[in-house]
Amino acid sequence: MGRTSDADDRLKDAALALMWEESYGAVTIDDICKRADVKKGSFYYFFESKAHLAVAALEKMWLENWKPMMDERFSPSIPPLERFKIHLEAFCNKQCQIKAETGKVLGCPVFSVGSEISTQEVDVSAKIRDILARKRRYYESAIRDAIAEGSIESCDPTVMAMSLMSLMEGAVAQARIMNDTEIFKNIPTMVFEILRVKKTATPPAPLAVR
Numbered sequence: 001m002g003r004t005s006d007a008d009d010r011l012k013d014a015a016l017a018l019m020w021e022e023s024y025g026a027v028t029i030d031d032i033c034k035r036a037d038v039k040k041g042s043f044y045y046f047f048e049s050k051a052h053l054a055v056a057a058l059e060k061m062w063l064e065n066w067k068p069m070m071d072e073r074f075s076p077s078i079p080p081l082e083r084f085k086i087h088l089e090a091f092c093n094k095q096c097q098i099k100a101e102t103g104k105v106l107g108c109p110v111f112s113v114g115s116e117i118s119t120q121e122v123d124v125s126a127k128i129r130d131i132l133a134r135k136r137r138y139y140e141s142a143i144r145d146a147i148a149e150g151s152i153e154s155c156d157p158t159v160m161a162m163s164l165m166s167l168m169e170g171a172v173a174q175a176r177i178m179n180d181t182e183i184f185k186n187i188p189t190m191v192f193e194i195l196r197v198k199k200t201a202t203p204p205a206p207l208a209v210r
Helices: 007-021 029-036 040-046 050-073 080-102 109-117 122-149 157-178 187-195
Strands: none
Touching: 007 029, 007 040, 007 050, 007 109, 029 040, 029 050, 050 080, 050 109, 050 122, 080 122, 080 157, 080 187, 109 122, 109 157, 122 157, 157 187
16 A cells, blocks of 8 residues: 655645734645645645645644633643633743744734634635634633633623633734734733732733744
8 A cells, every 4th residue: 555645734834833823814725735845736635725725724723722721721730721822821831932933923823713714714814713613612611610710700601701702813913914923021910900800819921022
C-alpha cells in the first residue's frame, strides 16, 4: 500500500498561516500551494475553492488547537475566575512570542478573517461565527460557575460573555493595528470590572508584556 498523502493537511495549515499573517483577500491559491509545497492540480483534487479550503482549515484549527486549549484553560476543576486569568495570560504570552519572532502582532486569526470577509464569503463567515460561538460557550460556563460560587454579581451569562469577547477582540484589533502588545497589559483588570467581581476576590495583576 502506498504512503497516505498529507497534502490536504499541508494546504489547510498553509492557508491558515497565510490568512493570519497577511489577509484572506491578499492570499491566492498559488501562494497557498507554494507555502504547502503542493502542486496546484492537487489543490483542486482536495478543495473546490479557496473558500472551501478556508472552512476546512478553520475547523482543523478548532479541533487540533483551540478546543484542546480551551478545554485545558477552562476546565471545571479550575476556579472560574482563575480560568480567565490563565486564558488571558497565555494569550498575551503567545502574542508577545509571535511579535518577537515576526516583528508583528498578528492577533486572532478567526476575528481577523471574519472582520475582513463577513459580508462576502458566506460559507467562511458561517464557519467563523460557529467557532466564535463555541469559544463563547466556555466563557458562559465560567461565568455561570462564578455566579454560583458567589464571586461575581448575578448576570446573564450569554450577554456577559459577549461583552467580554467584544472587549478582548477590540483590544486584539487595536494591538494588531498599532503593532503594540502593550495594549494587552490592562485587559485582566478590565475583564474583572466588566464581570463585576466582588471585592472579596483577588484582583488580577497587569499582564507583563514585552
